[in-house]
Amino acid sequence: MSDPGWVKFTTSGSTAIWSCGGAWTIEHATRLDGDLTIPAEAISKTAILDLSAIDQLDTSGAWLISRHGKTLHGKGFAVETREGDPDLAALLKRVVETEDVLPVQPPQRNLSDKIAEVGAAAEGILTESRDLVAFFGALVMALSRLALTPWKLRWNAIFSHLEQTGLNALPIVGMINLLVGVVLAFQGADQLARFGAQTFTINMLGISVLREMAVLLTAIVVAGRSGSAFTAQIGTMQVNEEVDALRTIGLNPMDVLVVPRVLALMIALPLLTFFADMMGLLGGGLMCIALLDISFGQYLSLLNQAITVDHFWVGLVKAPFFAALIALIGCFEGLRVSGSAESVGRLTTRSVVEGIFMVIIVDALFSILFSYLGI
Amino acid sequence: MAVKSDLVISLKGIVNRFGQQVLHDGLDLDVKRGEVIGIVGGSGTGKSVLMRTIIGLNRQAAGTITVLGQRMDQLSDADRTRIEARWGVLFQNGALFSSLTVAENVQAPMREHTDLQPRLMDELAALKIRLSGLPADAGAKYPSQLSGGMKKRAGLARALALDPDILFLDEPTAGLDPIGAAEFDQLIRNLQRSLGLTVVMITHDLDSLVAICDRIGILIDRRIRVGTLADHLKDEHPWIKEYFHGPRARAAGIGV
Numbered sequence: 001m002s003d004p005g006w007v008k009f010t011t012s013g014s015t016a017i018w019s020c021g022g023a024w025t026i027e028h029a030t031r032l033d034g035d036l037t038i039p040a041e042a043i044s045k046t047a048i049l050d051l052s053a054i055d056q057l058d059t060s061g062a063w064l065i066s067r068h069g070k071t072l073h074g075k076g077f078a079v080e081t082r083e084g085d086p087d088l089a090a091l092l093k094r095v096v097e098t099e100d101v102l103p104v105q106p107p108q109r110n111l112s113d114k115i116a117e118v119g120a121a122a123e124g125i126l127t128e129s130r131d132l133v134a135f136f137g138a139l140v141m142a143l144s145r146l147a148l149t150p151w152k153l154r155w156n157a158i159f160s161h162l163e164q165t166g167l168n169a170l171p172i173v174g175m176i177n178l179l180v181g182v183v184l185a186f187q188g189a190d191q192l193a194r195f196g197a198q199t200f201t202i203n204m205l206g207i208s209v210l211r212e213m214a215v216l217l218t219a220i221v222v223a224g225r226s227g228s229a230f231t232a233q234i235g236t237m238q239v240n241e242e243v244d245a246l247r248t249i250g251l252n253p254m255d256v257l258v259v260p261r262v263l264a265l266m267i268a269l270p271l272l273t274f275f276a277d278m279m280g281l282l283g284g285g286l287m288c289i290a291l292l293d294i295s296f297g298q299y300l301s302l303l304n305q306a307i308t309v310d311h312f313w314v315g316l317v318k319a320p321f322f323a324a325l326i327a328l329i330g331c332f333e334g335l336r337v338s339g340s341a342e343s344v345g346r347l348t349t350r351s352v353v354e355g356i357f358m359v360i361i362v363d364a365l366f367s368i369l370f371s372y373l374g375i
Numbered sequence: 376m377a378v379k380s381d382l383v384i385s386l387k388g389i390v391n392r393f394g395q396q397v398l399h400d401g402l403d404l405d406v407k408r409g410e411v412i413g414i415v416g417g418s419g420t421g422k423s424v425l426m427r428t429i430i431g432l433n434r435q436a437a438g439t440i441t442v443l444g445q446r447m448d449q450l451s452d453a454d455r456t457r458i459e460a461r462w463g464v465l466f467q468n469g470a471l472f473s474s475l476t477v478a479e480n481v482q483a484p485m486r487e488h489t490d491l492q493p494r495l496m497d498e499l500a501a502l503k504i505r506l507s508g509l510p511a512d513a514g515a516k517y518p519s520q521l522s523g524g525m526k527k528r529a530g531l532a533r534a535l536a537l538d539p540d541i542l543f544l545d546e547p548t549a550g551l552d553p554i555g556a557a558e559f560d561q562l563i564r565n566l567q568r569s570l571g572l573t574v575v576m577i578t579h580d581l582d583s584l585v586a587i588c589d590r591i592g593i594l595i596d597r598r599i600r601v602g603t604l605a606d607h608l609k610d611e612h613p614w615i616k617e618y619f620h621g622p623r624a625r626a627a628g629i630g631v
Contacts, residue, residue: 026489026499026538033495058538059570060495063502087571094569098505103497104478104514339519340473 004028005054005061007035014044016077018068021053024061032061036068038075047077051092052084062095069096135332139262142254157260158267165226166268170275172225173218177276180213181205181283189291198292202299203306205288209280210311216363218276219322222269223355227330230261231351234334235344243335253335262327269323273316310375318366325362326355382441383408383541383573384429389438391424398424400597402438406541411567411574412601413584416594417614422577425594426543429575430464431455443540460488462541463534467549469526471518477504477529478514484536500536507532508562524555528562535566542567544576548583560586581627593618604629 003022010017024032049069054061065081072079083089146153188201234257237243243253285299294302333351337343384406391399398421406412416422427433429440431447440447442458450458471480481500485491491499504514507528518526527547534542547563548556564587567574578584584591585604592601595614600607608619608629619629 026485026491029489029495029499030491033492059502059506059535060499060538063499067498091569091571094506094565095502098502100511101498101501101505102511102514103494103501104476107515340517342473342519 003055005032007032009037009039009041011041011044015046015048016041016044017048017050019050019053020065021055023056024054024064025056025058026060029060029064032064036064038072045077047072047079049079049081051088052082054084054088057088057091059091059095062092065092066096131336132329132332135335136328138254139258139328142252142259143262146255146259152255153263154256154260157256158264161261161264162268164229165222165265166271169222169225169268169272173221173272173276174279176217176221177209177214177279178283180217181209181280181285182287184208184213184280185284185287186291189288199302201292202284202288202302205284206281206303206307207311209284210277210307210315212315212363214276214280215273215315215318215322216359218272219269219319219326219359220356222265222272222323223326223359224352226265227326227355228348228352230327230330231334231337231348232344234331235337235347238335238337239339239341239344258327258331258335261331262324265323265327266320269326270316270319273319277312277315314370314375318363321362321366322359325358329355329358381407383443384575385441386429387439387441389425389428389440390436391421391428391433392436397597399428399435399594402598404592404599404601406573406575408573409567409571410589411564411576411587412590412592413588414575414577414592414594414599415579415584415618420594422594423545425599426545426575426577430462430543431459456488460484460537461539462543463537463539464543465527465530465534465545465547467545468523469518469530471526471529471533473518475517476514477509477516477518477521477532480518480529481514481532481536484533488537500532503532503535504529506535506566508558524551524559527551527559531562535570538570539572541573541575544574544578546577546579548578548580553582556580556582557586563587581624581629585627585629 005020005022005024005028007021008019010019018036022028049065051065069079069081081092083092185201185205188204189198192198192200192204234243237257243257246253246256281303285296285303288294288299289296330351333347333354337347382405384404386402386404389399389402389404390397402425404425414422414425424433428435429442443461445454445458447455447458471477472483475483478497478500481503482496485496485499501511501514505511509525509528509532513521513525513529518529521529531547542563544563548559551559560583563574563576566572567587576583576588578588588604590601590603591607592599593607593615595612600610600612600615602610604619607615610616610619618624
């Protein structure tokens with residue numbers, strides 16, 4: 001193993017000499033970088049770089065020597081380089097002759113750039129909204145075209161997505177709604193007991209589960225599970241140029257990729273919501289039986305008095321709208337993927353966030369609508 | 376550490392199998408310091424698997440691998456990391472980290488293995504980028520903004536980041552146009568000479584084989600036959616004959 005690199009500065013008559021030796025490699029580069037200075041004694045304008053004692057050189061070392069030589073040259077020195085080994089000289093020559101070595105400067109951002117970024121972001125939101133509306137229009141066109149020729153629908157794809165987004169989501173949707181039913185009943189009974197109104201726990205439970213909780217929680221789970229999957233699947237296809245391949249063989253990505261997913265989710269989400277209703281009422285019921293000291297039969301009859309079938313429909317009717325939104329956003333973001341795998345990840349996150357956000361906005365609009373209608 | 380042995384890589388009795396399929400069975404290979412060795416073979420003969428085995432991404436079923444005088448299976452994790460810092464790998468499509476710029480890609484191994492100052496690291500990254508034949512402004516670009524050939528050059532710059540002793544190249548000229556491929560061959564040859572590299576290169580490109588390889592290893596019958604081009608031209612094995620005397624070989628000016 002060779003010695004660590006070193007550099008010594010001496011003067012001989014009017015000549016400044018830098019003698020270098022040892023291993024000029026990347027491990028020693030930081031130290032050597034600091035040691036290669038131009039001392040005040042170097043007043044004369046002739047310099048010698050004596051490299052004969054260097055026994056190991058890599059590009060980092062060669063870079064330091066080359067840079068030092070160029071700095072001296074720039075200060076008006078006449079520089080002479082004395083290499084020992086011919087291999088070493090060849091490497092040094094190669095590095096010295098490499099031109100245009102410009103380290104990347106991080107771009108400077110001033111206030112006007114930041115303001116411009118805000119503007120660009122706002123414009124981005126507007127164009128994206130416009131594109132989403134246009135995409136919705138294209139989807140409606142495709143759906144109405146396929147409604148006239150239903151045998152052209154891709155039934156295999158629809159059933160496969162039904163299985164993935166519906167059947168496979170049953171455990172998680174059931175579990176979450178059961179637990180939320182338990183929590184609602186427990187909290188409700190606890191608070192209402194202060195007014196001696198425990199029996200109203202069942203009214204509160206039935207109405208909140210059927211009207212809001214079941215459908216909203218299910219839509220959020222599905223947005224996280226299936227909306228993200230849609231974006232990732234279509235996005236990966238986009239990266240592999242599979243979507244372009246579809247177009248070149250005369251298949252419309254809208255018909256092949258988007259319509260089956262949208263239809264499957266519009267079927268799956270109402271079914272999942274019904275399942276969620278049942279699980280929510282079951283979980284809440286178990287808690288009511290335990291806390292209110294009633295039998296299962298009494299629970300069912302109290303529930304029957306507390307709610308009407310309208311409450312059930314109010315919840316369920318929202319499911320297909322939420323499903324269409326989630327699937328639309330998932331597919332739209334998937335088709336916006338371009339280039340790298342990184343954009344798949346970014347747009348998948350975006351699709352989930354936008355999906356959940358839109359579901360909640362539309363849920364609020366439905367609440368306003370129902371209160372006008374007096375349901 | 377710097378053992379000046381003539382054998383940089385030495386494989387003894389390597390066996391690789393996937394399920395029932397045996398890819399390598401008792402394969403021996405010696406790579407000498409400072410040579411460029413090309414590895415060829417039909418599809419499915421395990422060229423990439425061989426390379427992945429040497430660099431430790433695939434564990435062999437039997438056999439020993441000695442790199443720079445160290446038995447790879449007997450090393451501690453720290454020693455292994457030290458050996459890994461002495462080779463650079465160019466994957467087939469560059470395998471650049473897509474969330475980093477080209478300059479940051481080149482700096483990634485430096486950040487991990489050295490304690491360089493940011494300024495010096497920037498300069499060295501710019502130097503490697505230029506040495507790999509990319510324009511200076513490529514450093515600020517992201518991999519998705521580069522063409523296929525530029526990605527390979529950027530991958531090469533990253534492979535050279537720590538001044539490795541050994542450079543592994545997986546199909547470096549695949550997907551490049553003939554002019555770009557010839558330039559890339561020249562670039563590798565130049566860098567190999569001036570940096571004193573040992574190069575192990577998987578290739579299908581007959582022109583590259585002729586232009587830059589000192590020796591050629593042919594994966595055949597689960598072993599490797601190593602020799603110079605002249606040795607292989609005399610070989611009577613039907614696949615080797617076909618390979619070096621086929622129409623494409625004639626077009627590359629060999630086997631005439």
